[in-house]
Amino acid sequence: xxxxxxxxxxxxxxxxxxxxxxxxxxxxxxxxxxxxxxxxxxxxxxxxxxxxxxxxxxxxxxxxxxxxxxxxxxxxxxxxxxxxxxxxxxxxxxxxxxxxxxxxxxxxxxxxxxxxxxxxxxxxxxxxxxxxxxxxxxxxxxxxxxxxxxxxxxxxxxxxxxxxxxxxxxxxxxxxxxxxxxxxxxxxxxxxxxxxxxxxxxxxxxxxxxxxxxxxxxxxxxxxxxxxxxxxxxxxxxxxxxxxxxxxxxxxxxxxxxxxxxxxxxxxxxxxxxxxxxxxxxxxxxxxxxxxxxxxxxxxxxxxxxxxxxxxxxxxxxxxxxxxxxxxxxxxxxxxxxxxxxxx
Numbered sequence: 001x002x003x004x005x006x007x008x009x010x011x012x013x014x015x016x017x018x019x020x021x022x023x024x025x026x027x028x029x030x031x032x033x034x035x036x037x038x039x040x041x042x043x044x045x046x047x048x049x050x051x052x053x054x055x056x057x058x059x060x061x062x063x064x065x066x067x068x069x070x071x072x073x074x075x076x077x078x079x080x081x082x083x084x085x086x087x088x089x090x091x092x093x094x095x096x097x098x099x100x101x102x103x104x105x106x107x108x109x110x111x112x113x114x115x116x117x118x119x120x121x122x123x124x125x126x127x128x129x130x131x132x133x134x135x136x137x138x139x140x141x142x143x144x145x146x147x148x149x150x151x152x153x154x155x156x157x158x159x160x161x162x163x164x165x166x167x168x169x170x171x172x173x174x175x176x177x178x179x180x181x182x183x184x185x186x187x188x189x190x191x192x193x194x195x196x197x198x199x200x201x202x203x204x205x206x207x208x209x210x211x212x213x214x215x216x217x218x219x220x221x222x223x224x225x226x227x228x229x230x231x232x233x234x235x236x237x238x239x240x241x242x243x244x245x246x247x248x249x250x251x252x253x254x255x256x257x258x259x260x261x262x263x264x265x266x267x268x269x270x271x272x273x274x275x276x277x278x279x280x281x282x283x284x285x286x287x288x289x290x291x292x293x294x295x296x297x298x299x300x301x302x303x304x305x306x307x308x309x310x311x312x313x314x315x316x317x318x319x320x321x322x323x324x325x326x327x328x329x330x331x332x333x334x335x336x337x338x339x340x341x342x343x344x
Contacts, residue, residue, distance in 0.1 A: 194260070219234050
């Protein structure tokens with residue numbers, strides 16, 4: 001006699017399709033590469049689980065080996081891998097992990113890359129240049145990724161480079177909460193949100209709305225033939241006697257932020273506070289960010305920051321609670337967009 005199957009009947013009122021209920025239940029698994037283990041452990045802890053046991057090796061020749069020590073067949077796997085230096089090594093490790101997961105029959109694989117590698121190479125600025133951000137997206141898809149989750153992409157168009165769902169998260173709620181609680185009364189009364197360049201005006205504008213503060217814009221010019229060289233030209237907006245909040249998605253060598261802060265102070269700014277999501281801090285960023293023109297720097301821990309690159313006046317906010325909540329929403333087929341008021 002055939003065994004009776006669990007059946008779900010058509011329910012048009014509640015938009016439920018007819019079908020069968022499987023015996024197996026969804027299982028969320030968090031895995032991690034070696035780029036940012038502290039962040040991965042924090043994400044797993046906020047989800048109420050632990051990282052999947054994984055063997056990682058780098059051979060004398062530089063080749064990377066990864067093996068999952070437990071079965072992940074049929075699992076919904078979220079692989080946490082950030083991209084501080086050495087970027088290329090961590091990218092290769094991630095690709096190898098994805099291949100291992102695909103061959104081990106994971107049901108769905110989501111790459112959780114808080115900082116998306118090569119994101120600044122999102123378009124051709126001159127002839128014969130690559131679009132490396134697109135290349136990275138293609139590599140992840142080919143290796144086995146079904147979905148990507150990242151925080152504050154350098155350019156929103158990168159979402160379209162990946163052939164699959166992309167969850168674009170924003171660190172703004174994390175940073176905003178810090179400033180709403182930490183700014184003094186005088187800072188709030190004299191606050192002006194500043195965009196360090198024309199490319200970040202839209203983001204700075206949302207900050208301006210959230211904080212109820214006016215907006216100023218710094219016009220800068222880059223030499224396309226010389227990396228990390230910036231010259232500030234003029235400031236659009238009134239900053240004299242104001243507390244200026246410089247908002248950006250990342251700080252690499254710190255040249256843009258340093259020159260922007262110097263320009264603000266030269267134009268009479270009372271105080272300059274820097275807020276950024278990704279603290280890349282390539283040399284000599286730590287030295288530049290201790291410029292007298294900068295009063296405070298606030299970042300998140302999307303990228304690992306070793307002790308030697310930290311300095312007085314630097315505040316690092318945890319991004320793990322935001323990532324854990326987004327992972328939970330994806331796993332439960334919930335809404336990531338609702339986490340950001342419909343903007344994600």
